[in-house]
Amino acid sequence: MFKILEKKALNEQVTRMVIDAPLIAKKAEPGQFIILRIDEYGERIPLTIADYNREDGTVTIIFQEVGKTTKQLGALNEGDALLDFVGPLGMATEYDRDLKRAAVIGGGLGTAIAYPQIKKLASMGVETDAIIGFRNKNLVILEDEIKEHASNLFVTTDDGSYSHKGFVTDVLKDQIESGVKYDLVVAIGPLVMMKFVSKLTKQYGIKTVVSMNPVMIDGTGMCGGCRITVDGKTKFACVDGPDFDGHQVDFDEAIRRSAMYKDKERDAEHYCQLEGMNNG
Amino acid sequence: MANMSKIKVPMPEQDPQVRNKQFQEVALGYTEDMAVEEATRCLNCKHKPCIKGCPVSVQIPEFISLVANKDFEGAYKKITETNSLPAICGRVCPQETQCEQVCVRAIKGESVGIGRLERFVADWMMKNKNKEEVQHTESVEKKSKKVAVIGSGPAGLTCAGDLAKMGYQVTIFEAFHTPGGVLMYGIPEFRLPKELVQAEIDQVRKLGVDIKTNIVVGKTIDFNDLKEAGYEAIFIGSGAGLPGFLGIEGENLNGVYSANEFLTRVNLMKAYKFPEYDTPVKLAKNVAVVGGGNVAMDAARSAKRLGAEHVYIVYRRSEKELPARLEEVHHAKEEGIEFRLLNNPVRILGTEDGYVKGMECIKMELGEPDASGRRRPVPVQGSEFVLDVGTVIVAIGQSPNPLIKKTVPELETQKWGGIIADEKTGATNIPGVFAGGDAVTGAATVILAMGAGKESAKAIDDYLSKKDSNSQV
Numbered sequence: 001m002f003k004i005l006e007k008k009a010l011n012e013q014v015t016r017m018v019i020d021a022p023l024i025a026k027k028a029e030p031g032q033f034i035i036l037r038i039d040e041y042g043e044r045i046p047l048t049i050a051d052y053n054r055e056d057g058t059v060t061i062i063f064q065e066v067g068k069t070t071k072q073l074g075a076l077n078e079g080d081a082l083l084d085f086v087g088p089l090g091m092a093t094e095y096d097r098d099l100k101r102a103a104v105i106g107g108g109l110g111t112a113i114a115y116p117q118i119k120k121l122a123s124m125g126v127e128t129d130a131i132i133g134f135r136n137k138n139l140v141i142l143e144d145e146i147k148e149h150a151s152n153l154f155v156t157t158d159d160g161s162y163s164h165k166g167f168v169t170d171v172l173k174d175q176i177e178s179g180v181k182y183d184l185v186v187a188i189g190p191l192v193m194m195k196f197v198s199k200l201t202k203q204y205g206i207k208t209v210v211s212m213n214p215v216m217i218d219g220t221g222m223c224g225g226c227r228i229t230v231d232g233k234t235k236f237a238c239v240d241g242p243d244f245d246g247h248q249v250d251f252d253e254a255i256r257r258s259a260m261y262k263d264k265e266r267d268a269e270h271y272c273q274l275e276g277m278n279n280g
Numbered sequence: 281m282a283n284m285s286k287i288k289v290p291m292p293e294q295d296p297q298v299r300n301k302q303f304q305e306v307a308l309g310y311t312e313d314m315a316v317e318e319a320t321r322c323l324n325c326k327h328k329p330c331i332k333g334c335p336v337s338v339q340i341p342e343f344i345s346l347v348a349n350k351d352f353e354g355a356y357k358k359i360t361e362t363n364s365l366p367a368i369c370g371r372v373c374p375q376e377t378q379c380e381q382v383c384v385r386a387i388k389g390e391s392v393g394i395g396r397l398e399r400f401v402a403d404w405m406m407k408n409k410n411k412e413e414v415q416h417t418e419s420v421e422k423k424s425k426k427v428a429v430i431g432s433g434p435a436g437l438t439c440a441g442d443l444a445k446m447g448y449q450v451t452i453f454e455a456f457h458t459p460g461g462v463l464m465y466g467i468p469e470f471r472l473p474k475e476l477v478q479a480e481i482d483q484v485r486k487l488g489v490d491i492k493t494n495i496v497v498g499k500t501i502d503f504n505d506l507k508e509a510g511y512e513a514i515f516i517g518s519g520a521g522l523p524g525f526l527g528i529e530g531e532n533l534n535g536v537y538s539a540n541e542f543l544t545r546v547n548l549m550k551a552y553k554f555p556e557y558d559t560p561v562k563l564a565k566n567v568a569v570v571g572g573g574n575v576a577m578d579a580a581r582s583a584k585r586l587g588a589e590h591v592y593i594v595y596r597r598s599e600k601e602l603p604a605r606l607e608e609v610h611h612a613k614e615e616g617i618e619f620r621l622l623n624n625p626v627r628i629l630g631t632e633d634g635y636v637k638g639m640e641c642i643k644m645e646l647g648e649p650d651a652s653g654r655r656r657p658v659p660v661q662g663s664e665f666v667l668d669v670g671t672v673i674v675a676i677g678q679s680p681n682p683l684i685k686k687t688v689p690e691l692e693t694q695k696w697g698g699i700i701a702d703e704k705t706g707a708t709n710i711p712g713v714f715a716g717g718d719a720v721t722g723a724a725t726v727i728l729a730m731g732a733g734k735e736s737a738k739a740i741d742d743y744l745s746k747k748d749s750n751s752q753v
């Protein structure tokens with residue numbers, strides 16, 4: 001069992017938890033993730049390692065309540081424990097030693113996944129601009145934490161209720177147009193956001209890394225459920241990624257695949273009603 | 281005088297039209313009377329050809345004569361001298377190509393039902409006895425040496441169990457949250473009840489083996505960590521979990537699964553009990569399973585049970601070449617699985633929003649024999665047609681997972697990923713590191729994996745004893 005040591009709400013839907021997981025803390029690197037299962041009946045869900053502390057043996061996760069498992073997770077408290085917690089999975093992010101300036105873009109919850117990257121780049125001495133975007137003011141997370149590490153922080157809200165009104169791509173474009181030279185852009189957030197950031201940076205020829213989050217089961221390369229197409233080739237996001245070259249990812253396919261377990265209306269029409277089965 | 285009936289005592293089974301709607305076990309098992317009757321068909325041959333057909337040399341005539349004398353407990357002891365997982369082997373061993381193939385009774389009629397008897401004995405024990413009392417009568421001297429076993433499939437479990445019996449301190453490291461390997465996540469409940477696998481795993485635990493789940497070797501810990509923690513030998517039984525895909529157009533459409541994903545959702549995550557369990561599995565009314573092995577049969581029969589109307593097995597060779605066990609093919613047919621033999625998928629067709637709407641296949645005919653001696657299928661020009669399916673399950677084979685190799689680059693492997701290991705001992709090119717089962721051979725069988733685990737356990741004992749005496753000089 002893996003104990004929840006701390007719990008803190010970052011906004012209405014987003015929670016941070018510190019988990020007691022010494023073996024994982026020992027090996028974790030930015031860019032990697034864990035898979036957890038709350039109880040015997042639970043689904044295995046992947047969450048990014050938002051932070052870790054090797055001495056204390058802890059791993060921090062930040063999650064948004066979007067469905068059954070994340071809601072159930074949000075209902076747990078300090079002192080409760082998770083049945084399964086496995087990792088660190090995926091490849092750690094590798095950055096070029098001679099990067100000078102980078103922009104890290106976080107969209108919504110993607111900001112939490114981007115946070116360890118901002119920290120890492122800053123610690124390498126890279127001048128790092130953080131551009132984080134949210135739907136509205138109430139959803140803004142990690143502003144103070146990111147300020148601590150980033151050289152510049154830009155916050156956008158879709159409705160203008162806080163800071164810049166507009167999308168993260170607008171700010172990125174302004175920056176580039178005004179002459180800022182980025183050697184690298186890291187974009188983490190909804191697929192559509194990553195698609196448009198990649199489209200933009202391609203025009204300017206700026207190398208772009210995106211973090212792909214397809215549905216996963218094992219996280220060790222065994223099921224192929226997490227496959228995506230990169231440069232025309234099939235890759236397993238859990239072992240080959242989750243980071244990939246944004247200019248080579250087939251986003252449209254990834255967007256279609258991410259809908260697979262989404263729309264419930266579709267189910268009634270096209271799929272067998274598994275719910276009705278009785279297996280004694 | 282032996283019972284000279286030409287056929288085996290028939291196995292009671294659930295009715296096909298009942299069982300293809302639920303996940304309870306298909307074969308119900310012999311009663312005591314049936315078992316005794318079947319046991320009397322054994323001729324107790326002096327040269328015991330059957331034993332040579334068994335990869336772990338179960339003392340077949342001996343245990344069968346104990347069954348004939350109704351000493352079921354004695355029979356169990358006899359079997360478990362060499363086979364620690366009889367309830368599993370009795371169910372899933374391809375007996376028809378192993379012990380039963382060389383049985384003398386098979387010359388005129390059917391062989392003795394060795395597998396069925398093995399299963400009976402194991403089930404009888406589980407029902408009637410606390411196995412603990414039986415198994416560890418002889419106490420072994422505990423050794424201080426620690427051995428690490430990677431993977432808890434049949435290879436790892438057997439190796440660990442045997443080493444524990446010799447007195448070693450054994451820890452199994454398993455990536456999944458549940459031990460058992462393919463026995464848990466691959467082979468479905470209706471063929472191998474999970475409760476039973478659990479019971480066999482508990483036996484291994486009772487021998488003193490510590491099973492640590494949620495540990496991915498190569499990620500959570502690596503070989504250096506194991507060395508530092510004092511493990512003096514390592515056995516790799518990490519299986520062949522990497523799924524193969526066809527490489528045809530449309531394979532990333534929604535509704536295309538690898539058999540691994542589909543079976544893991546259904547077995548390990550219990551999607552067949554959704555929504556009691558949280559993991560879903562989506563299936564269209566019509567399902568195509570590509571492939572002709574045991575994995576394909578399991579996927580097809582599971583899909584049928586989940587409520588699919590038409591389930592097709594699409595296989596490019598003919599019935600004779602189907603690699604699946606005969607019994608499984610027979611069961612699949614009884615349950616209404618439709619075989620589309622000599623058909624090869626060409627591409628998968630999708631709707632605008634990315635869901636499978638059909639699979640284009642081409643008819644094949646058998647040409648000249650190829651390197652494997654089987655007649656090579658060649659496409660019949662212009663015979664393309666579209667199979668009306670909304671789900672495609674790809675079951676064309678697995679290869680070893682490269683995860684461990686990635687963190688231990690000096691470990692020598694074949695081009696296709698198999699770990700290179702000595703055939704007899706499982707020794708790899710790294711001293712103290714042994715390997716066996718599917719990780720070495722590629723996808724094979726439970727009993728071969730167990731056999732490999734067994735041989736490696738002996739070799740590890742040998743290695744550690746020698747190491748000891750060397751260091752004393």
Ligand SMILES: Cc1cc2nc3c(=O)[nH]c(=O)nc-3n(C[C@H](O)[C@H](O)[C@H](O)COP(=O)(O)OP(=O)(O)OC[C@H]3O[C@@H](n4cnc5c(N)ncnc54)[C@H](O)[C@@H]3O)c2cc1C
Binds near residue numbers: 047067242258
């Ligand atoms: C490598 C990786 C890292 C991730 N890191 C984080 C993280 O740090 N914090 C976080 O909050 N989430 C993260 N996610 C997404 C997270 O795994 C999903 O939100 C979670 O699985 C949803 O589970 P659920 O049971 O609550 O929702 P479900 O009931 O399963 O689904 C609810 C909704 O979420 C969608 N969904 C399901 N799985 C995913 C997924 N993998 N990605 C996106 N949407 C999904 C569904 O389509 C549905 O609309 C990550 C995913 C991956 C693959």
Ligand SMILES: Cc1cc2nc3c(=O)[nH]c(=O)nc-3n(C[C@H](O)[C@H](O)[C@H](O)COP(=O)(O)OP(=O)(O)OC[C@H]3O[C@@H](n4cnc5c(N)ncnc54)[C@H](O)[C@@H]3O)c2cc1C
Binds near residue numbers: 434453456517519716
């Ligand atoms: C659907 C299906 C049906 C089958 N039917 C039959 C049948 O009827 N009869 C038969 O004889 N055989 C059958 N087989 C084949 C048989 O199951 C395998 O040959 C056998 O299980 C191989 O055993 P193993 O111990 O080598 O590997 P596995 O059973 O694959 O076990 C390997 C274990 O290692 C773990 N692992 C892998 N990598 C790591 C790592 N890095 N760190 C920690 N743990 C790791 C895995 O999670 C897994 O639990 C079937 C296989 C499948 C998939």
Ligand code: SF4
Binds near residue numbers: 333727
């Ligand atoms: S273990 Fe398998 S091959 Fe050996 S006797 Fe039993 S059923 Fe036959």
Ligand code: SF4
Binds near residue numbers: 321325341384385394
């Ligand atoms: S070969 Fe057949 S008949 Fe002879 S001992 Fe073995 S099981 Fe019995």
Ligand code: FES
Binds near residue numbers: 218221227238
């Ligand atoms: S999650 Fe199964 S292969 Fe990636």
